[in-house]
Amino acid sequence: MKRQPLIFAIFLFFLSPSATRSQKPDATFWEQKISALGEAGQWDSLDLAYRSYLSSLRQKDDFTGWLYACWDWQSWYFDQTAKALGILNRAVREVWRQPRLAEEAEAMLWVQINRGYHYFQLGNVIGSVNAYEQALKWYRQSPPEDFEAPDYLFLPLGAHYTRLGDNEKARTLYELAISSFAGGTTDGALAGVYNNLGLTWWNEGNYARAIEIYRTGLACRGLPIEKSGLLHLSMAQAFFDDGQTDSTAVHLERAFGFLNRATASNTVKDYRSGAWLLKGRLLARAGKFTEGEKAINKALSLEMEALGTTRHRAVGKIHVALGQLFLVKNKPTGALIAFNNALSNLLPVFDQSNLKALPKDSELYEENTLLEALQGKAGAALQLFFISKDSSWLHFALRCHHLAGKVDRQLRMIFQYQSSKLSHQQKSRQRFEKAVQTAYELWKLDSNEQFVWEGWYFAEQAKAMVLLEGILQQRYRLGPEQAAVMAKRKQLAWYEKQLLLHPQAAQRSTWLADRQQLLDELAVVQKNQPEWLEVLQQFHQLSPERIREIVGTGKPPCIVEFFVGNNSISVFSFNTLPKWTVLRNKNTLEEAVNQLLKWLPSRPALEDNRQLFCQYGYLLYRQLIEPACSGLSAGQPMLIIPDGRLSFLPFEVLLTQQSDASWHNTPFLIRSHPLRYSYSLFVLNSQEKLPGKAPENLLQVAPVFENGERNLTPLLNSRKEVPGRFFCRSKHLATRSATFEKFASVAGQYKILHLSTHAGIDSSGALPHIEFYDRSAWLPDIYALPLHAELVVLSACQTGLGQLLEGEGVMSLSRAFTRAGAKGLVASQWTINEATTATILKNMYRHLCQGQPKFLALHNAKLAWLTSQDIPPIQKSPYYWAALVYIGDGSKVTFHRCIYWWIGGGVLALLLILATVKMRNQRRTEFATPKRVNRYPF
Numbered sequence: 001m002k003r004q005p006l007i008f009a010i011f012l013f014f015l016s017p018s019a020t021r022s023q024k025p026d027a028t029f030w031e032q033k034i035s036a037l038g039e040a041g042q043w044d045s046l047d048l049a050y051r052s053y054l055s056s057l058r059q060k061d062d063f064t065g066w067l068y069a070c071w072d073w074q075s076w077y078f079d080q081t082a083k084a085l086g087i088l089n090r091a092v093r094e095v096w097r098q099p100r101l102a103e104e105a106e107a108m109l110w111v112q113i114n115r116g117y118h119y120f121q122l123g124n125v126i127g128s129v130n131a132y133e134q135a136l137k138w139y140r141q142s143p144p145e146d147f148e149a150p151d152y153l154f155l156p157l158g159a160h161y162t163r164l165g166d167n168e169k170a171r172t173l174y175e176l177a178i179s180s181f182a183g184g185t186t187d188g189a190l191a192g193v194y195n196n197l198g199l200t201w202w203n204e205g206n207y208a209r210a211i212e213i214y215r216t217g218l219a220c221r222g223l224p225i226e227k228s229g230l231l232h233l234s235m236a237q238a239f240f241d242d243g244q245t246d247s248t249a250v251h252l253e254r255a256f257g258f259l260n261r262a263t264a265s266n267t268v269k270d271y272r273s274g275a276w277l278l279k280g281r282l283l284a285r286a287g288k289f290t291e292g293e294k295a296i297n298k299a300l301s302l303e304m305e306a307l308g309t310t311r312h313r314a315v316g317k318i319h320v321a322l323g324q325l326f327l328v329k330n331k332p333t334g335a336l337i338a339f340n341n342a343l344s345n346l347l348p349v350f351d352q353s354n355l356k357a358l359p360k361d362s363e364l365y366e367e368n369t370l371l372e373a374l375q376g377k378a379g380a381a382l383q384l385f386f387i388s389k390d391s392s393w394l395h396f397a398l399r400c401h402h403l404a405g406k407v408d409r410q411l412r413m414i415f416q417y418q419s420s421k422l423s424h425q426q427k428s429r430q431r432f433e434k435a436v437q438t439a440y441e442l443w444k445l446d447s448n449e450q451f452v453w454e455g456w457y458f459a460e461q462a463k464a465m466v467l468l469e470g471i472l473q474q475r476y477r478l479g480p481e482q483a484a485v486m487a488k489r490k491q492l493a494w495y496e497k498q499l500l501l502h503p504q505a506a507q508r509s510t511w512l513a514d515r516q517q518l519l520d521e522l523a524v525v526q527k528n529q530p531e532w533l534e535v536l537q538q539f540h541q542l543s544p545e546r547i548r549e550i551v552g553t554g555k556p557p558c559i560v561e562f563f564v565g566n567n568s569i570s571v572f573s574f575n576t577l578p579k580w581t582v583l584r585n586k587n588t589l590e591e592a593v594n595q596l597l598k599w600l601p602s603r604p605a606l607e608d609n610r611q612l613f614c615q616y617g618y619l620l621y622r623q624l625i626e627p628a629c630s631g632l633s634a635g636q637p638m639l640i641i642p643d644g645r646l647s648f649l650p651f652e653v654l655l656t657q658q659s660d661a662s663w664h665n666t667p668f669l670i671r672s673h674p675l676r677y678s679y680s681l682f683v684l685n686s687q688e689k690l691p692g693k694a695p696e697n698l699l700q701v702a703p704v705f706e707n708g709e710r711n712l713t714p715l716l717n718s719r720k721e722v723p724g725r726f727f728c729r730s731k732h733l734a735t736r737s738a739t740f741e742k743f744a745s746v747a748g749q750y751k752i753l754h755l756s757t758h759a760g761i762d763s764s765g766a767l768p769h770i771e772f773y774d775r776s777a778w779l780p781d782i783y784a785l786p787l788h789a790e791l792v793v794l795s796a797c798q799t800g801l802g803q804l805l806e807g808e809g810v811m812s813l814s815r816a817f818t819r820a821g822a823k824g825l826v827a828s829q830w831t832i833n834e835a836t837t838a839t840i841l842k843n844m845y846r847h848l849c850q851g852q853p854k855f856l857a858l859h860n861a862k863l864a865w866l867t868s869q870d871i872p873p874i875q876k877s878p879y880y881w882a883a884l885v886y887i888g889d890g891s892k893v894t895f896h897r898c899i900y901w902w903i904g905g906g907v908l909a910l911l912l913i914l915a916t917v918k919m920r921n922q923r924r925t926e927f928a929t930p931k932r933v934n935r936y937p938f
Contacts, residue, residue, distance in 0.1 A: 027065070030049065030052075030053040030056075033049055034046060034049050034050065034053070034072075037049055038076050043076075046076065047073075050069065050073045053069055054066055054069055054070065057069060058096065063095075063097065063099065063100075063104050063107070064101070064103050064104050064107045066095075067091065067095075067104070067107035067108055067110075067111055068107050068110075070087060070088060070090075070091035070111060071088075071091075071107070071110050071111055071114065073087050074087040074088050074114060074118075079308075081118050081121040081122055082122065084114070084118050085115065085118035085119065085122065088111055088114055088115045088118065089115065091111055092111065092112075092115070099138065099141075102142040102144075105138045105141050105142040106138070106142060106144045108134075108138050109135050109138040109139055109144070109147075112131050112132070112134040112135035112138065113131075113132070113135045113152055113153065115127075115128075115131035115134075116128045116129075116131035116132035116135060116156060116157070117156070119131055120156070120160070121307075121312075122312075123311065123312045123313040123314075123316075123345070123346065125160050125163055125164060125313065125366070125367060126365065126366050126367075126414070128156070128160055129157065129160045129161070129164070132153065132156055132157040132160065133157065135153055135157075136153060136157060139153060148189075149177065149180075150177045150181060150189065150190060150192070150193050151189075151192070154173050154174060154176065154177035154193065155177075155192050155193060155196060157173055158170040158171075158173040158174050158177075158193075158196050158197075158200075159196055159199075161173070162196060162199050162200055162203055163313075163368060164366065164367075164368060164411060164414065164415075165203065165368060165411060165415070165420060165423065165424045165427075166414070166415045166416065166417065166420040167200040167201075167203050167204055167419070167420050167423060168200075168416075168417035168419040168420045169415070169416050169417055169420060169516075170196070170197075170199075170200045171197060171200045172512045172515070172516050174193050174194075174196055174197040174200070175197070175508070175509060175512055176509060176512055176513055176516075177190070177193050178190055178193055178194075178197075179508075179509035180509070186219065186220050186221055187220060187221065187222065188220045188221055188222035188223040188224060188227070189222075190217070190220060191217050191220050191223055191224065191227035191228075191230075191231065192227060192230070193217075194213055194214065194216055194217030194220070194231070195214065195217055195227070195230050195231050195234050197213050198210040198211070198212075198213035198214045198217070198234055198238070199234060201213065202234070202237065202238050202241070203423075204423045205241075207238040207239070207241060207242040208242075210234070210238045211235055211238050211239070214231050214232075214234050214235040214238070215235075217231045218231050218232075225258050225261060225262045226258065226259065226262040226263075226265075226267065226268050226271060228258045229254075229255045229256075229257075229258030229259035229262060229268075229271055229275075230255075230259075230271050232251045232252075232254040232255040232258065233251070233252070233255035233259075233271060233274055233275050233278065235251045236248045236249075236250075236251035236252040236255060236278055237278055239251060240278060240281065240282060240285075245282070245285065245286075248278075248282060249282065252275065252278055252279060252282065255271075255275050256272075256275055259271050259272050259275060260272075266306040266307070266308075267306075269302050269303075269305055269306035270302075270303065270306040270307075270314075272302050273299045273300075273302035273303040273306060273318070274299070275299075276295050276296070276298045276299035276302060277295070277296055277299035277318060277321055279292075279295045280292040280293065280294075280295030280296035280298075280299065280321070280325070281296075281321070281325075283295055284325050284328060289325065289328075289329050292325060293322070293325060296318065296321055296322050296325060297322070299318050299321075300315065300318045300319070300322070303315055303318055310345065311344075311345050312345060313345065313346060313367065313369050315345050316341075316342040316343070316345035316346050316369045316373065317342075317369050317372075319338050319339070319341040319342035319345065319373075320338070320339065320342045320369060320372045320373055320376060322338040323335040323336075323337075323338030323339040323342065323373075323376045323380070324376060326338060326380075327376065327379055327380060327383065330383060332379075332380040332381070332383035332384045332387070333355070333380075333384070335376060335379070335380040335383075336355045336377060336380045336381075337352075337355070338376075339373045339374075339376040339377045339380065340352040340353075340354075340355065340357065340377075342369060342372075342373040342376075343357075343359065343370070343373050343374075346367060346369060346370050346373070347359055347363055347370075348363075349363075356396055358374075358377075358399060358400065358403060359403065361403070361406060364403065364406050364407050364410065365407075365410065366407070366410045366411045366414055367407065367411075368411065370407050371404050371407045371408060371411065374400050374401075374403050374404040374407065375400070375401075375404050375431050375434075377397075377400045378397040378398075378400035378401050378404065378434065378435070378438065379397075379434065381393045381394070381396045381397035381400065382394070382397050382434070382437070382438055382441075385397070385441070391442070391445055394438060394441055394442050394445075395442070397438045398435070398438050398439060398442065398454065401431070401434070401435035401438060401458065404431060405435075405458075405461060408424075408428055408431075408461075409539055409540075409542075411424065412424055412425075412465070412466075412469075413469075413536065413539065416519045416523065417519075418466060421466045421469070422466055422805055422807075422808055425465055425466055425805075425807040425808045426805060426806050426807040426808070427807075428461075428462070428807055429462050429806050429807035432458050432459070432461050432462035432807075433462070433563075433565045433566065435455075435458040435461075436455050436458045436459055436462075436563060436565070436570060437565075439451045439452075439454040439455035439458060440455055440570070440580070440582060442454070443455065443580060449577075449578050450544070452572065452578040452579070452580045453544040453545070453547050453548050453578065454544045455570065455572065455580060456544070456547050456551075456561065456572045456578075456580075457542075457543065457544040457546075457547050459561065459563035459570060459572060459643075460542075460547065460561075460680050460681055460682055461542075462563065462643075462807055463643060463679065463680050463807065463808065463809055464679040464680040464682075464683050464808060464809050465682075465807075465808070466808055467679055467680075467683055467808070467809070467815060467818065467819055468680065468682050468683050468686060469535070469539070470783070470819035471683060471686045471687060471690070471818070471819060471821075472534075472535045472538050472539070472686055473535055474690065474786075474787075474819070474820070474821045484525070485522065485525055485526075486784075486786055488518050488521060488522055488525075489522070489783075489784045490784050491518055492515060492518045492519065492522070492780075492784070493780040493781055493783060493784035494780075495511050495514055495515040495518070496515065496780035497778050497780045497781060498511055499511055499512070499515070500767070500778065500779075500780065501767075501778070538686075542682060546682075547681060550681050550682075550684075550685050551574045551578070551681070552574075555890060556636070556637040556638060556639045556676075556890065557575065557576075557632060557636045557637065557638075558573065558574070558575045558628065558629040558632050558636065558637075558638045558639070558673075559573060559574045559575075559638075559639045559641070559681075560572070560573045560624070560625065560628045560629065560638060560639070560640055560641065561573070561641035561643075561680075561681065562624070562641065562642055562643040562644075562646050563643055564586070564643045564644035564645075564646065565586075567584070567586060568582050568583060568584050568586050569582070569583040569586050569589060569624075570582050570583075571583065571624065571627070571628055573627075573628030573629065575628065575629050575630070575631065575632060579627075579628060581627050581628065583623060583624075585623075588619075589619075589620065589623060589624070590645060592616040592619055592620050593620065593645050593646060593649055594645065595609075595612070595613075595616055596613065596616055596617065596620075596649060596653070597645070597648055597649060599613055600650075600653065600829070600830060600878060600879060600882065600883075601829075601830035601831060601879070601883075602879065603877055603879040603880075606877050606878065606879055607877070610663075611660065614655055614658070614659055614660070614666065615658075617653060617654045617655040617668075618654070618655040618656075618657065618658050618659075620654050621654040621655055621656055621669060624646075624651075624654075625638075625651065625654060625669070626656075629673075632673065634672050634673070635672075635673065635674075636673060637673060637674040637675065637676065637855070637856070637890070638651075638673050638674070638675050638676075639675075639676055639677070639678060639684075639890075640675055640676070640677050640678075641677070641678050641679070641680060641681065641684075642677065643809075644804070644806075645804070647804065647809060647810045648800070648801065648804075648810070648829060650829055650878075650882045650883070650885050651669060651675055652668060652669050652670035652675055652862070652878075652882055652885075653668055653669070653670075653878045653882050654668070654669045655667055655668060655669070656668075656669055656671075656672055662873055662876070663873060663874070663876035663877045663878075664866075664873045664876045666876075668866070668878070670859065670862060670863060670866065670882075671863070671866070674855060674856050674859035674860075675855070675859070675885075675886075676855035676886045676887070676888070676890060677885055677886065677887045678887060678888065679809055679815065679818065679887070683818070684888070684889060687818070687822075687823050687824070687888055687889050688823070688889045688891070690788075690821060690823050691788065692751065692788060692790050692823065692894065693788050694748065694749055694750050694751045694788040694789065694790070695729075695749055695896070696729045696730070696731070696749050696750045696751065696896070697727050697728065697729040697730050697750065697751055697752060697895055697896055698722065698727045698729075698730040698731075698750060698751065698752040698753075698754065699730065699731050699732075699733070699743075699746060699747065699749075699750040699752070699753050699754070700719075700721075700722045700730070700731070700732045700733070700734075700754040700755075700756065701733045701738045701743050701753075701754070701755045701756065701757065701772070702715070702718045702719050702721075702732070702733070702734045702735075702738060702756040702757065703715075703734075703735065703738040703757050703771065703772055703773040704716070704718055704719065704734060704735050704738075705758075705771075705773075706735065709773065710771070712758050712771060713758070715756060715757065715758070715834060717834045717835055717837075717838045718756030718757070718795070718834070718838070719732075719734060719756070720838045720842065721754065721756050721793075721795055721837065721838045721841040721842060722754050722756075722841070722842070722845060727849075727895075728896075728898030729896055729898055730750075731746065731750070735773065736773055737773070738757075738772055738773040739772055739773050739774040739775075740772040740774060740775055740777050740781065741774075743772060744781075744785060747785055747786075747787060747789075748785070748786045748787055748788055748821075749788075750789060751788075751789060751790045751791070751893060751894070751895070751896075752789065752790065752791045752792075752793065752893060753787070753789050753791070753792045753793070753817075753822075754792075754793040754795065754841075755770065755792075755793065755794055755795060755796060756795045756796070757770060757771045757772065757795070757796050758770070758771040758796055758797065759771065759794065759796035759797055759798055759799050759813060760797060760798060761798055761801055761802060766802075766803045766811070768798075768799075768801070768802045768811070768812055768813045768816070769813075770782075770794070770796055770799065770813055771796075779811070779813070779816045782813065782816035782817055782819075782820055783816055783819055783820060784820075785817075785820040785821070786820070786821065787817070787820045787821035787822055788821060789817075789821065789822045789823065790822075790823050790824065790854075790891070790893050790894070791822070791823070791824050791825065791826070791848075791854050791888075791893055792817045792822040792824075792825040792826070793825070793826045793841065794813060794814060794817070794825060794826060794827045794828065795826075795828075795832075795837055795841060796813075796828065796832075797828060797830070797831040797832055798828060798829070798830060798831060799812065799813040799814050799827040799828050800812050800813075800814050800827035800828055800829045800885065800887075801829065801830075802815070812827070813827070814827035814887055818887070818888070822888065823888055823889050823891065824854045824855070824886065824887065824888025824889050824891070825886070825887055825888055826841075826844075826854075826858055826884055826885070826886055826887075827884070827885060827887060828883045828884055828885075829882075829883050829885060830883050831883075832883045832884070833879070833880050836865070836875070836880045836881065837883075837884065839865065840858075840861045840862055840865055840881065840884060841861070841884075843860070843861035843864055843865075844857045844858050844860075844861040845857075846861075847860050847861060848892075848893055849895070851892055852892065853890050853891060853892050854886060854888070854889075854890075854891065854892065854893060855886040855888075855890060858884060858885075858886045859886075862881045862882075862884070865880070865881045866881055
């Protein structure tokens with residue numbers, strides 16, 4: 001929120017208790033002297049007087065007076081932002097203790113609020129966030145009466161989180177502001193809050209929800225005219241991004257109408273700037289580029305006038321918009337100039353006259369506009385290459401993408417909420433695709449394998465990065481405060497689950513506040529743990545060279561990773577040498593995949609379409625697998641890293657040659673090679689490094705539901721899936737014992753977790769859950785488990801399914817258990833046949849006990865089903881055996897060896913008995929045989 005600096009300072013002064021607090025004996029003297037010096041413009045003397053005044057207050061331990069004096073001092077320099085901020089930062093550094101009383105907390109609240117304001121005026125969003133977070137801390141500790149928290153605290157802090165992309169955090173703040181506002185939820189004072197709340201949904205692409213919230217804001221009573229203009233402007237932006245041009249024009253015209261009638265102020269100028277910016281984009285969409293460029297320049301002029309400076313992120317944002325317009329016009333040089341102007345607004349030193357200038361790594365920080373400017377420069381450089389055929393522009397574009405990736409990682413690491421991280425990852429997907437395209441163009445020029453690794457690296461960045469962070473935290477969450485951290489994570493999971501299942505509950509505001517407090521407490525603990533620095537270090541080590549190291553181990557012999565773009569599919573593979581194939585017939589391949597996924601969960605559908613199934617299966621093998629793994633000897637394993645819809649496909653069902661044979665003789669890929677899957681190479685590498693320290697062997701959970709408890713179908717074969725005689729040091733939770741709490745309390749102690757139960761997802765795929773005897777467990781429940789499992793077997797329906805999020809992957813139960821610490825797992829891709837599953841899994845355990853790797857044990861168990869003469873040919877259909885897939889590392893399960901003390905004790909007792917009997921027999925013999933006495937010695 002922008003205001004005239006002097007007016008804002010005076011307003012804050014009279015609003016704060018500094019105007020009414022009790023005066024100390026010498027306070028009048030100092031304040032009169034300071035006032036006289038200030039009005040005379042004797043600034044050096046003013047500064048000296050304040051230092052003396054502060055020294056006297058400190059000697060008296062007048063903490064409140066000292067803080068307000070610092071606040072008053074900065075108010076004299078309110079329009080000199082750097083000077084004012086320096087005074088407040090000095091105050092924060094020099095406090096000799098923390099606030100104890102309510103009035104002291106309130107004084108610190110005002111100091112931190114003004115620090116946040118000044119940081120933002122300088123364009124430092126992160127500094128502003130930290131200051132406002134400190135202000136929020138003191139506000140929660142002692143909320144002052146008549147304090148306008150929405151305007152001075154929740155709005156600016158939430159807006160910053162929206163700018164950074166942490167939309168869920170911003171939503172939490174806004175919803176708390178609305179629910180706690182004394183004037184009620186329809187008061188016009190909340191118009192700005194409703195506007196910013198809508199922006200959090202707009203920022204995630206949920207335009208319908210954003211528009212609904214804007215309408216709620218417009219319905220508030222006593223709505224200020226400038227807020228009406230702002231809400232119509234935001235609504236126009238949502239309609240624009242949703243492709244509804246006519247509605248955009250209607251609401252943009254209304255916005256201009258309200259804003260043109262509003263009293264002129266810096267805030268109104270800022271709103272008008274936004275209106276002109278949207279008008280420019282609207283004109284450009286209609287092909288009126290010249291008029292659009294003029295409108296954006298008008299927006300730029302208004303924004304600089306409102307801010308009183310040319311160096312601010314808001315100004316840089318408009319330069320980025322201008323650069324994007326030049327890209328659409330195919331004028332890359334003009335675009336580079338605009339993006340350079342944006343960078344000069346964001347960086348203290350930048351040569352904007354040099355089109356190929358780039359910031360140093362050390363100059364990068366968490367800022368979305370910085371990310372957009374670097375991404376824009378990469379796009380302009382690619383256009384210049386296509387125009388000039390000068391390959392140096394491709395190399396330059398690749399450097400831009402690497403720098404943008406560094407900013408992207410810095411942004412991701414400051415988000416508290418998983419939803420914000422996932423949203424950010426989705427929006428980054430398009431940038432990664434352009435980076436992959438740039439690397440491919442370089443590879444086409446000279447076939448240098450370095451560019452294969454570059455392209456593979458960017459493809460890896462576009463999947464499962466949020467999962468990777470979770471696994472890294474699992475590896476390094478072993479600090480001294482681990483018990484307290486796990487207790488908080490358990491509480492957090494409860495709130496996450498309630499908010500997920502009951503989004504309209506009356507207790508929502510309470511849940512939001514409690515969840516936020518837990519997150520803040522966890523953030524403090526995490527920040528102080530050296531283990532967290534290890535997590536950050538792992539992220540910084542991600543690079544093309546790291547891809548080469550992981551792949552170069554040769555385990556397994558053939559690795560195939562897919563990247564599904566908008567118009568093509570990239571296939572990265574390694575089979576003695578790296579290879580990169582780009583498939584342009586994406587639509588044909590996707591149609592084949594969709595048909596297979598449609599038929600596989602239904603035995604009748606497979607029978608009715610068997611011939612087409614075989615044709616599509618062979619087509620996909622020829623296109624996706626054969627070029628990547630040609631020459632691979634039979635029996636050698638493959639690692640598949642899918643993407644997009646391929647994540648739901650069990651590749652074992654593909655055909656290695658054309659066939660019209662029965663299912664019994666169909667040449668499925670499983671007959672030639674064992675397969676395993678992973679979410680990404682980086683995820684797999686982290687799973688392999690997870691410490692396997694569970695002290696026990698196997699935990700089986702089988703609720704059975706014999707009597708249809710909770711209206712669930714009985715699973716009478718579930719107890720037969722694990723051959724108990726193979727395992728010592730095991731535990732079985734069956735029927736009433738198979739509760740989630742009992743499972744969660746012991747799950748971290750076992751190498752193998754076997755869950756024989758029901759699972760499912762809702763129609764949108766957004767709510768995967770797995771059933772225990774007493775209740776369902778949802779994704780937040782699973783995330784909070786501290787697992788050390790080498791293998792998790794999810795013998796339940798659809799545990800590999802979930803919502804497919806672009807840029808991250810499938811949000812499934814199997815992914816949740818992976819994040820919780822599983823090194824490998826067996827999951828199902830559709831509703832599985834109970835009897836078949838029991839047979840396959842029992843054989844899998846037999847192979848595990850023989851020392852086979854986990855993926856190979858499952859492979860051999862499925863292959864045994866497929867080749868068995870005892871299984872009817874109709875049951876060789878992929879419907880029966882292909883649903884179970886292995887995801888994870890390629891290791892064996894290292895079972896604890898067991899010493900059966902009861903057997904040893906029994907043997908020892910038997911030996912003792914035998915020894916005792918023998919000794920008694922010997923004694924009886926001695927007594928029964930008289931000694932021979934020689935009576936006649938010679």
